[in-house]
Amino acid sequence: MLGGVAAEVYEYALRNGTFKDEEIAGRLGVDVQLISEAREALQDLRLLAVSANGRVVAALDPDIAEAELVTPLELSIAQRRREIAGIHQELRVLSEVYRSRARSTDDDVPIRVLDDFEDVRREIDLARRRCTEERISLQPGGGRSAELLEQDLLQTLEMRKRGIRIRTLYQNTARASLATRTYVRQICAQGAEVRTAEELSERLIIYDRKFAFIPKERTGKKPPGAALVTDPTVVAYLCRSFESIWQASQPFEIGRTAEYQQITEDLRVSITRLMAKGLKDEGIARRLGMATRTCRRHISAIMEEVGATSRFQAGLLLAQQGLIPDTSAVPANPDSGEVADS
Structure with a gap:
């Protein structure tokens, strides 16, 4: 609410003891509409005293204005806290009754x-x-x-x-x-x-x-x-x-960019290891906790990189190159169970 213009307007009113929109606009070199908006903001913050006929007569102490604005909020917060404490106090007794009964019925249910x-x-x-x-x-x-x-x-x-x-x-x-x-x-x-x-x-x-x-x-x-x-x-x-x-x-x-790149490489190795075992796309995605579409995108990139025509072949080629471990886990029949089609 207190932008640059409002702060300058408040300082002018405090220094000169008067507040006239047109006069202040001329002194500050700004549009009178901005002065009007600044005056309203200062009044909302209790920083300007207004006479019975609506004329601004003085600039007020910000400490007093703060007290006027904050005190009602603090009282409201205090009231809410009392209400919360009352709810806790009333329900705590019944909670103990409920829990004691629940314990008697649940203690024997592991x-x-x-x-x-x-x-x-x-x-x-x-x-x-x-x-x-x-x-x-x-x-x-x-x-x-x-x-x-x-x-x-x-x-x-x-x-x-x-x-x-x-x-x-x-x-x-x-x-x-x-x-x-x-x-x-x-x-x-x-x-x-x-x-x-x-x-x-x-x-x-x-x-x-x-x-x-x-x-x-x-x-x-x-x-x-x-x-x-x-x-x-x-x-x-x-x-x-x-x-x-x-x-x-x-x-x-x-x-850490380097560490993130390492994770990406680890993910690639994990995918190729599961490909070597013959798992389908859905199985690989499920095991690694990723979307099937994302998994297929990784698989396609790997197959293109090694020149393979099937996922199983890509896994074998990468294993033969020493890029993935545990080649002994490759099944003899890749078409059974959860393995992919060649």
């Missing part, structure tokens, strides 16, 4: 299958709020949507403020997503840890090494349900599996 996604979301929200030490998660596939990342950003930053350790594993292909790179930069700046691996099996979230969420298989467009696992043996096994992948993964570092 695995609860939640078919409705809203039930899953509520349980995850509860686990997040009660989390005191660590959240670890596997996020297979490529980059996530900006909407999901924006929501998770607020939750992750809130957990970091409480001192909770955050560790997340993505697949290498997630590095190509601008939204994911932006999200990773923001949470890592607050102490979160993010790494990537070539292949990840399923999505997994574990809170405090006590509550593990494993999604059900997606059967349509709706988000799937999930299994909430609390059995200590199973959760410990899932944590050990996460640690194994974590140790073999690479840090998700932002802004």
Whole structure:
């Protein structure tokens, strides 16, 4: 509201003790309309005193104007805080009653299958709020949507403020997503840890090494349900599996061109390795967490580079040149199972 003209107008009125639009416009060499707009802005900010007949009579102290403007907002905020505290206090008693009954029915159920996604979301929200030490998660596939990342950003930053350790594993292909790179930069700046691996099996979230969420298989467009696992043996096994992948993964570092190029080369090697095994395009894309169309684009470029007429042949040629490992894994019959047509 206080642009350059408004600030000059306020200074003039303060220095001269008068305020006439035409006079000030002439002194400052600007259009009178700009002076009129500046006057209205200064009045809205309580910086000009106006007489009963609407004439500006004096410039006012900004400290007093600030108090007049801020005090009602502070009172409103204080009122909202009292309302929030009241809601917490009223519901906390009933929450304890509900949880005590839920514990009595769920303690003997080490695995609860939640078919409705809203039930899953509520349980995850509860686990997040009660989390005191660590959240670890596997996020297979490529980059996530900006909407999901924006929501998770607020939750992750809130957990970091409480001192909770955050560790997340993505697949290498997630590095190509601008939204994911932006999200990773923001949470890592607050102490979160993010790494990537070539292949990840399923999505997994574990809170405090006590509550593990494993999604059900997606059967349509709706988000799937999930299994909430609390059995200590199973959760410990899932944590050990996460640690194994974590140790073999690479840090998700932002802004390093050389490292990004290395990831691109690693992706190329991963594709050719799976081609040598005879997997179809869809199978390769699924294993590496990328779109099938993108995968086919990479495959076409690789085949053209080595002069191959089939994916299987390209894999063999690259293996013979020593560009990919594990040639012993090439199946004898590439036309069976999940292998590609020649």
